Amino acid sequence: MGIELALPGTIPIPLTTLNNGVQTFGPAGISNADTLAVLSIDRTVAGGLNALTAATTIELTIEQSDDGGVTWFLIVDGVLTGGPVPAFRGGGNATTSSVAADWAPGTGREARAKMTTAGGPVAVQGTLTIS
Amino acid sequence: MSYTAVGSFGGASTTGGSLASFSLTTTTVGNFVLCEVIDFTGGRTATALSSSNATWAELGNPATTSAGPANCQVFIGTVTSASTQTVTITWGAGATGSLEGCAFQEFSSTTGIPVLDKQGTLDSAGTNTWVSLTPVAAGELYFGYAANTGSTIAGSTSGYTYNANVDASNNGGAYNPNCGASATAPVWGDNTESAGIMVLVMPPASGGALPFRPGKTWLRRFRHPQQLPPPAAVVAAVAPAGTVVFPPAVGHPARHRASLGARGVLAAGILAAGIGPPAVPAPHQPPAIAHPPPHRAQWRAGQGAPPGVVPQKRYPVTVYAWAAHRAQWRGTTGTAPGALPQPFRPPVLPHPVPHRAQWRGGAGAAIAAVAGTGAPQPFRPVTVYIRRPHAAAWRGGQGVPPAAKAQPFKPATVFTRAAHRVLWHAIAGAPPPAAQATGTLQPFRPVTVFSRRPHAAAWRGITGRAPNPPPQPFKPVTVYRRTRHAASWQAVAGHVPAAVRQPRIPATVFTRAQHRVLWHAGAGSPAPPPPTFTIGALTATTAARGYLGAGTAPSGALSAGTAPLGGITATDA
Numbered sequence A: 001m002g003i004e005l006a007l008p009g010t011i012p013i014p015l016t017t018l019n020n021g022v023q024t025f026g027p028a029g030i031s032n033a034d035t036l037a038v039l040s041i042d043r044t045v046a047g048g049l050n051a052l053t054a055a056t057t058i059e060l061t062i063e064q065s066d067d068g069g070v071t072w073f074l075i076v077d078g079v080l081t082g083g084p085v086p087a088f089r090g091g092g093n094a095t096t097s098s099v100a101a102d103w104a105p106g107t108g109r110e111a112r113a114k115m116t117t118a119g120g121p122v123a124v125q126g127t128l129t130i131s
Numbered sequence B: 001m002s003y004t005a006v007g008s009f010g011g012a013s014t015t016g017g018s019l020a021s022f023s024l025t026t027t028t029v030g031n032f033v034l035c036e037v038i039d040f041t042g043g044r045t046a047t048a049l050s051s052s053n054a055t056w057a058e059l060g061n062p063a064t065t066s067a068g069p070a071n072c073q074v075f076i077g078t079v080t081s082a083s084t085q086t087v088t089i090t091w092g093a094g095a096t097g098s099l100e101g102c103a104f105q106e107f108s109s110t111t112g113i114p115v116l117d118k119q120g121t122l123d124s125a126g127t128n129t130w131v132s133l134t135p136v137a138a139g140e141l142y143f144g145y146a147a148n149t150g151s152t153i154a155g156s157t158s159g160y161t162y163n164a165n166v167d168a169s170n171n172g173g174a175y176n177p178n179c180g181a182s183a184t185a186p187v188w189g190d191n192t193e194s195a196g197i198m199v200l201v202m203p204p205a206s207g208g209a210l211p212f213r214p215g216k217t218w219l220r221r222f223r224h225p226q227q228l229p230p231p232a233a234v235v236a237a238v239a240p241a242g243t244v245v246f247p248p249a250v251g252h253p254a255r256h257r258a259s260l261g262a263r264g265v266l267a268a269g270i271l272a273a274g275i276g277p278p279a280v281p282a283p284h285q286p287p288a289i290a291h292p293p294p295h296r297a298q299w300r301a302g303q304g305a306p307p308g309v310v311p312q313k314r315y316p317v318t319v320y321a322w323a324a325h326r327a328q329w330r331g332t333t334g335t336a337p338g339a340l341p342q343p344f345r346p347p348v349l350p351h352p353v354p355h356r357a358q359w360r361g362g363a364g365a366a367i368a369a370v371a372g373t374g375a376p377q378p379f380r381p382v383t384v385y386i387r388r389p390h391a392a393a394w395r396g397g398q399g400v401p402p403a404a405k406a407q408p409f410k411p412a413t414v415f416t417r418a419a420h421r422v423l424w425h426a427i428a429g430a431p432p433p434a435a436q437a438t439g440t441l442q443p444f445r446p447v448t449v450f451s452r453r454p455h456a457a458a459w460r461g462i463t464g465r466a467p468n469p470p471p472q473p474f475k476p477v478t479v480y481r482r483t484r485h486a487a488s489w490q491a492v493a494g495h496v497p498a499a500v501r502q503p504r505i506p507a508t509v510f511t512r513a514q515h516r517v518l519w520h521a522g523a524g525s526p527a528p529p530p531p532t533f534t535i536g537a538l539t540a541t542t543a544a545r546g547y548l549g550a551g552t553a554p555s556g557a558l559s560a561g562t563a564p565l566g567g568i569t570a571t572d573a
Helices: B232-237 B262-273 B296-300 B326-330 B356-361 B391-396 B421-425 B456-460 B486-491 B516-521
Strands: A009-018 A021-030 A036-042 A057-065 A073-081 A096-102 A109-118 A122-130 B003-015 B017-025 B032-040 B046-050 B054-064 B070-079 B084-091 B099-109 B115-127 B141-148 B161-163 B172-176 B193-202
Touching: A009 A021, A009 A109, A021 A122, A036 A057, A036 A073, A057 A096, A057 A122, A057 B017, A073 A096, A073 B003, A073 B084, A096 B017, A109 A122, B003 B161, B003 B172, B017 B032, B017 B099, B032 B046, B032 B054, B032 B084, B032 B141, B032 B193, B046 B054, B046 B070, B054 B084, B054 B115, B054 B193, B070 B193, B099 B141, B099 B172
Parallel strands: none
Antiparallel strands: A009 A122, A021 A109, A036 A096, A036 A122, A057 A073, A057 A109, A073 B017, A096 B003, B003 B017, B003 B099, B017 B084, B032 B070, B032 B099, B046 B084, B054 B070, B115 B193, B141 B172, B141 B193, B161 B172
């Protein structure tokens, strides 16, 4: 059962070890005023992405449904690779990775996050922020 | 205004990974979408976009900046369906950067899918102003997206729409759908704008891709044969940055000989079929022309008519535009060519009879009256208006401006004047008669003479000091007595100053009347008191006040009972 978010909020993604395959988080309701979705992953947890090599990948996708979860369409799709990667701002290696996009316009929207792992297992912990 | 933003200004991004695809919602078929994709600090560039709701092409050239480095590319998509679809990014070879993001915006257009006018690349360690681009004409569309090394703060440049978090990773995008004719660039509220591409797009040249207009083709006057114009965006993509790009003109195939008409066909058919004179050289070839006629360029330069040519009546050539054959664009994924402009047909210029003003100015009957209809019109001279040279004419010349028009003459009114009353008041008799006996005597009113002061400019032009102002009426300065503020002596250390010495007042000496005992004993009033006793020393020169002699009458009888006045001591003064 999904998490209903009447107001902008954050869906925690608890520390989880992902084996190869697809793991789905959510769904969660999206307020009509919400415009932004950010799925962020902590790379520094034990067994996380920074502790692995580039052979390990996690494909993060955020999907949206306008019909109560019957059909889903993709909002954004990003691929994270294992091993140290440069940080976008501040220099050094990245401690978090994220995918972000705008929600498609609509009412009665719902969202969910999917993680597809290859070269795992990999430990992840993060948040899905809706604003 | 050619362009209008439709929908939201959005984007997507991935940090610490790659951006594979994002969502795009389109609203109207025939609109276009501008999308810029950036890889920051990586080594790969987006080479293509694909989605089922738009047809994508590169717009301009990719750019790689030294800041980052960032690898940027702008795309233009023609909306083919109104829906929300996934746009997939095709990346070139290279490593993934620390940020991969995109920004997009849908626009409607009144002039079709635009083409690239200018492209600029922002490459800075940090600035607040994007690249300034100068449009060919007003009304162009400015669009850009740039990576930001800090926090993006939207600006307020007029005409621009800002999104300081267009890709959800705090990078900014901006556009201006209606730029002015001069150089333009948005200014941001931060100083950390770093790397990205900015483009100016403009309407396509004539013959470019037109907006898709659904409907029956016969309503759009399709003609055969047709030629598909190249996609404007693709043409623009190969153009170097900063150049104006126009798609190549649509070729016009040679006119079919059938257009020569039935007689032309007949003649051509006869010649083609070999009917007629045999195709053998004439037995007597004409001699070579020793003096060829002048080249056309010569008589075109104004040396008269071409030799041997009778000037014909000239009509403008009717040129019809050819659209691409529908079979061609049906096989492609591009936009369908729109309806073609109607063939130009020069307007029929009627030749009316000369205007009435013409025959009114001449002698004789009106031209139209030659036909015998109606009676001759009454003669009316031509109205000739005064024309003065335009002001700009003499302003630009070196002469003097034309004189003002002479004013209508109006003789001055001369009033009769009687002698001043002072004159006849001084003499007896009636006042002298007026010099002119006509009319009633006018009341005399002496001329008012106003005092004139030299204009300020007069003494301003004189060297030296300005004249002194007239002396002001004397008014002595009022001097008010000021007592020292209490705080003054309170702040002084020490004692309060001593009291001021009071003026000396001599003691009042009252005269003393003689003791009543004395006048009680005497007759009458007592003698007047002695003069004021003067203190001083008796000297030899001191005059006696009186002498007591033998004849001195006694003032009273002195007896034993007479009481002494008082004891006289040595200290009596």
